[in-house]
Amino acid sequence: MVEKKIAYTKKEALDFLANHDAYIIAGGSDMMVIKKNVAGYAPLFDKDVLYVSHIKELANIYEDKDGVHIGATATMHEIEHHKLCPSLLRKAISEVASTNIRHFCTLAGNIGNASPAGDTIVIDALLDAKVKLESVDGVRLVDAKDFVLGVRKIYRHPNELITELIFPKIEYTGELWFKVGSRRADSISKVCFAGYYEVKKNVVTKFACCFGAVAIRPARSKELEAKVVGLSLEELKAKQPQIAGDFAQIIAPIDDQRSNKEYRQTVAMNIFNKFIDDIVGGAK
Amino acid sequence: MTSIKFRLNGKDVAVDLDPSMRLIDVLRDHFSLKGVKEGCGEGSCGACVVLMDGYSVNSCLLPLANVEGHEIVTIEGFKETKQFDVLQKAFAEVGGSQCGFCSPGMIIAAQSLLSHNPHPTEEEIKAHMSGNLCRCTGYQAIVQAVEIASKKGAGLW
């Protein structure tokens, strides 16, 4: 018989995780579907379950020198409407699932589940967010980009709890969030893209972008991004096909019931090119 | 099994059930609140939506554990309110309900919206309610109903 524990404090949760290999449930919007049983019966869990949504100390959103801290039990609804939170994150969240679900699902849950079609994990990776993991043994900070290892695989030790995500403050002059779902709302991404840039005196001084739903985890290449930084807008325009060609190599979309790989590949690169066009055109 | 306590339609309740049970099953099977409907079982259709602390949530996705200490209102509780009366009259006026299976969820979603945004624009109504599917009306009548309720019920929300 698996054990089910409702934690009301962080300490209770960490103590439980110290000796239980457990599923951690915040909002439950993903796990309750994955583990669904026949209607009328409790979901089928093959190991212990820890419920964390009642931990108030993890619901805070605040800012300090490291950036904006978003507690693991803050709901997406709260984040979406919180002025401290990065605008790209808020934009992306406004298109996650539906308002009903955003009333209880969490950002930490989204990265904890590591679905390749997750939207906010793209933002986490793009904005160099850090995942704060705590256990009875201490605290660990992992780059969000490295935290997602693959399809539903994350870099979390069994005794650890995601307690918050920390978004460092990044200044930039332009941003793009582009989600391609199968309809205009309440949909799962076929492709999504997030990017930001800074242009000073006709030269690209910052450039970052990340693709979602087109690889087993968010696709970002700091190496390729670095090649864009320092280019003048004319050079960027001239090199656009080559740059796009390079970035096209970092994604590996697949066929599934929602779309096909040709579409995902083409649209991902269309969005990328739109992003470059925005940079080149916007600064004129 | 630990007892889970919460407020349900204005009353304090406690249940000794598996905390991982879906709230929808607890409401329908344990409390016989059959106005909560299951249309998809995965949060896509909104037929099972109830209010948790005033916000619309999908009861098919919520584990009972998460409800502890919160206030849940289903259509059975909400139908006794003035706000419901304004909403139902508006739905009747424009034909916002056909087969009726999505209707309790629609009403709850509308209440969630109006209680936080008493005078929403058409775009805001659509954005807020897009997690509630209807296959009969084409939605237009429901948008109109929420607009009418927002006007006629001014001051209630």
Added chain:
Amino acid sequence: MEFYKSSTPKIDFPEKIRGEAKFTDDFVLPGMLYAQTVRSTIAKGKIKEIKLPELPEGYYWISAKDIPGENVVNIIFSDWPIFADKEVNYVGEPIGLFVGENKEVLHKLCQQISVIYEEEKPVFDLVNSYIHKEFTKGDFSKAEKNAVKTIKETYETGYQEQAYIEPQGILCYIDEDDKFYLTGSMQCPFYIRKAVARALGIAPEKVRVKQPAVGGAFGGKEHYPSLTGSQLAVAVNKIHRPVKMCFERFEDMAYTTKRHPSVSTYEAFIGKNNEILGLRIRVKLNGGAYKGCSGVVLSRALIASCNAYVFENLDVAGDVYCTNTVPTAAFRGFGAPQTIFAMEMFIHHVAKELGVDPLQLRMKYLAKQGDITTNSGEFHDPIVLPQLLDKAMEMSDYKRKVVEYAKPGSNKGIGMSLFLHGCGFTGSGESTIINGKVKLIKDENDHVHVYASSADFGQGNRTTLARIVSNTLGLPAEQCTMEAADTDHTPDSGPTAASRTIIIVGFLMEKAAKQLKKIWKSGVRQEHIESYVGPSYIHWDEDTMQGDAYPSYSWGVNIVEVSFDPVSYQIKVDHCWSTYDVGRVVDERIAVGQADGGLLQGLGYGYLEHMGIKDGKFRNRSLSDYIIPTFEDAPPMETAFIDNPFIYGANGAKGMGELTLVGGAPAIALAIEQAIGHKVNKIPATPEYIMEVINHDKH
């Protein structure tokens, strides 16, 4: 006109909006058991052996061997077994039921059962025709001979899932009168009664079917509950306890009937003066593993194959193909959406090819009163299509927009469809096959109770039929009420299908009410039953498909405006305008509700609702993966009706339930064509398809 413009409160509205209406899954009876279906896991093969797990006490296995009557589901063509016995023909075909108290245990039993098959090679392509129909009009060989050129195109339409928000469900028990009592999510109580009687080998009078609240149907609950109802009745016959079976969404989407996918080839024979001398039309429908009602679906597809146009010479033929897939069956429109899509695209493409204005070409061939129909019958009634067109174009500013959006790079498009829909059963079927009846009972308090087997699953029948009666009697609306259908108390008015409820059953109601008015005695209980007698001028030969295909037709125009995003190939529907001739509207609010809901379903069919299938298994088996429109996808819709009373309709009313769906797909497809600057020959025109079309034309 007060009657036409006003609306009455919907009879079932209060209980539905308050969440008090009882749907199938809301019934819990003492001692009730549940059923779970064991389904074939392969697409085709022989069942060699069924190894049952050990059944806990109080659990039962129900299979073909338990059927006391015939192992067929009584549908129009009864080839569909209640339980697969020796062979299976599609993935998901029911083999048996586990019945018991605990659904979790039933689920485990379904996983533990082992069915040994001898697998055979399944067929998924349209190669084995099992229904063929054909007819000609005029002298086709002359058209062929005189043609200076031909234009030929092929159109494809996909599956469409009804996606009613309440999944299928049914409940059966033996009642106090020793009858098999069934209630469930249904359209046609008398279909179920007949099917159960045949399955059990008992008289239909020993079966009682009562309709509860039904959460949408759209054709999906026309025949399927005859299957599940028969299954449960067989179980109850063995176990003698109430049994309920409600599908969850996955089971419903994966294994219940959908709209027939189609491939239609249209060939126009063009004369010297750019006139269309004749059309050759070939229609292929995918019927799935069993015929069921597919023959009738094919009939309607072929009858509608020239849509609202009249051509002198026709050579029309169609086939339904047997494939090892879930059987396809009724869905709002019943074969017509497939060919109306094809015809609308074709006439537009032909016009472009001939270098003439598409609207003018359409006008040239538009049906007029007295014209000879596709099946060599006659359009008997006045046709107001030109007025519908003018009104719709005026509402939408069509003429300006169609020019403006043609400019390259506008990424906007506007599309228009003109269409008709035959009301009621094919030909003289209403008089000869169905012969519907209705009953009125006036009680001692002069309250009139309206009885018909027309099920209300959202369309508002209980309100509109009662209203026809109250209006005819000159009574306040609340003095006439209609209860839900119950085969013990309501006469068989025929199925709730084929846009027949208002035009046929409503007409009967009106006649019955007129009769009651004549004999009216206040304070006395009075009863009147009325049987259908159709227009005597309707003649139809089913074998040759010649004659008057329907008692009458309703007409419509849809105009749809879209925007195209060249980055994502996505389409946004910006606005829709519709005009309809449904005779005379009975209740405007209900009519507008049908118009909005039907059009959005038709639009979804045209651009959004993709149902993939691989190795005989549907891929989009949830409401997250099968995409129906949400609030955000729904455009503003403006609707106008033009009054054109039909002499054999209730207060002049004709049918409208299906009419509002059939034009949506071609209108949006034509709008998409303009927005993307490429032909659309396949629906749904998903972004994936649009990308393919654009890239293909580029290379």
